[in-house]
Structure formats: C-alpha cells, structure tokens
Amino acid sequence: MTILLIGANGQLARDLQIEFAAAGKKHELVPVTHEQIDICDRRGVDDLVSSTRPKCIINTAAFHQVDLCEEEPQTTFAVNEGGVTNLAQAAHRHNALLVQLSTDYVFDGVKRSADVESDEAKPLSVYGKSRLAGEHAVEQHCTRHIIIRTCGLYGLAGSQNKTGNFVETMLKLAAAKRTPRVVNDQVCTPTSTRDLARHMVQLAPSGAQGLFHMTSTGECSWFDFARECFRLAGVHAPVNPVSSEQYAAKAKRPAYSVLDNLAYRSAGFSDFRPWQEALAEYIHARKKTGLQSS
Helix, strand or coil, X not given: CEEEXXXXXXXXXXXXXXXXHHCCCCCXXXXXXXXXXXXXXXXXXHHHHHHHCCXXXXXXXXXXXXHHHHHCHHHHHHHHHHHXXXXXXXXXXXXXXXXXXXXXXXXXXXXXXXXXXXXXXXXXXXXXXXXXXXXXXXXXXXXXXXXXXXXXXXXXXXXXXXCCCHHHHHHHHHHCCCCXXXXXXXXXXXXXXXXXXXXXXXXXXXXXXXXXXXXXXXXXXXXXXXXXXXXXXXCCCCCEEECHHHHCCCCCCCCEECECCHHHHHCCCCCCCEHHHHHHHHHHHHHHCCCCCC
C-alpha cells in the first residue's frame, strides 16, 4: 500500500517513518515535508495526490502553537481547516483513506472524567476550534477516513530541532539551572509519538474507519509530568507549581483533558501502555543518542 505522509519532518511523522520501515515492505511510504507541499495550496495538494496515487494519506501537518493561534486565528483556520479540506477533497477524488490527527483540546474539560469519542466536543481555544473544524471537514468531504485525537505528544525528533517538546523544555531549563513554572491544575495524558506511531501502523491498514482516541493510559498534571521527567532522567531540579490563572497563558486550556481509547479497544486493538512506561523509554532512548539531561 502506498502511503503519502504529510508533514514528514515532525515528531510523529519521523516515528511513523521508523515504524513503517520496521513493518517491512508491505507499505511504500512517501514522506513529504512542508517545504515540498503547503496543504493550503489546493492545486498543489491535488497535483501531489494525483502523481503519487496513494491508497492512504496521513496528515500530521498543523498550526499547533496554541497561544500563537489566539493571535493568528486566520492563519490557524487556514491550515487546520482549509488545508485539511484540501486534503480531504483530494483523498476523496482519488478514493484514498485519509488519516487526520486531532487533539484533546476539542473538549472543555468540565466533565472531569475521561472523554470518549461520543462525548460532545466544546473547544475553549482558537486552536481547539480549528482542529474540530478540521475534523468536520474530513467527515464532510472524505468518505474513507480515520480521525485520531491524541494528547501531549513528545518524540525524539523534538530533541533534535528548535521547536522541541515539553520534556526537552524541562530538561533544558534544569540544565540552565532555571526553575520551571508548570501548571498543576491541568490534567492530561502525555503521549509518546513512538507509541502512537506503533499503534497507527496497525490501525491505518486494518480497514477500520471513524473517530479514535489514541493516547497513553493513565493521567497526570503537567507539574507531575515534569517531576517524572526529572526523576527518570536522574536530574535533581526544583519545579514551581502554579495555577492556570497564575500562569496566564493566552489560550484557555481544558482543566481535565484525559481521553479514553474506547473506540480503539472496541475495534479489537490492544490499548496503549501507561504514560510512565513510555516516558521511561523516551528518556532511555535520548540518552542512547548522547543527549545530556543536565
């Protein structure tokens, strides 16, 4: 099966390339970077799909700087809704399966228990609203689709580029002898891109379709996540817990942002492992690459 991978330089996309390669020659992966295709370019998207003729398109491209999205809503929706619409229409015209990534930020966190796929989405931020609009675009324009909502992604590619990820940010602050301020009243499930990629490699060619929550299992506050990063990395560094109000981010985040992978389990797939195990593997892997924690 030929798979067109959009956003090939991102953390998740880099791990998808590794996992599809490990799966053998059953799939031909065609990775495409932002420099090669702007998904907001409708004609360019259609030309790309026409020339590669994929059976599956995986879109990992998005405008996902959550606070910046509040300042640039037009750009945010142009990418996260308009660009996704272009991909959905092209996929439909060529009878390809579209796998679209989305986010836990489509929920408002009021429920205070893990959200399942059938729960009503009520996003609080421009980013969350744009991602939900992208989901709707996929459902409207592409008959064959998989929508994956996930949470708090971090991957090794983030340790090797300027954008980084939460884990790398924490470790860099500790190395610089700075005390990070981390919210302790937002609960989520941080998810390793390597784990997500491993499960996506099983899901994409399975014939399953629809909406799936796919995150690590368990839950923690961002403050607890930071402390576990330091513990696993063997770093002795303080963390300053603050409330969301004290942190005063531009975009409002859900207070409780845990997803239940109900549809994924119901489709017969084994659930993800706990977030602590995935984080331990990540810390071990980054050490093997020669990255220092302090």
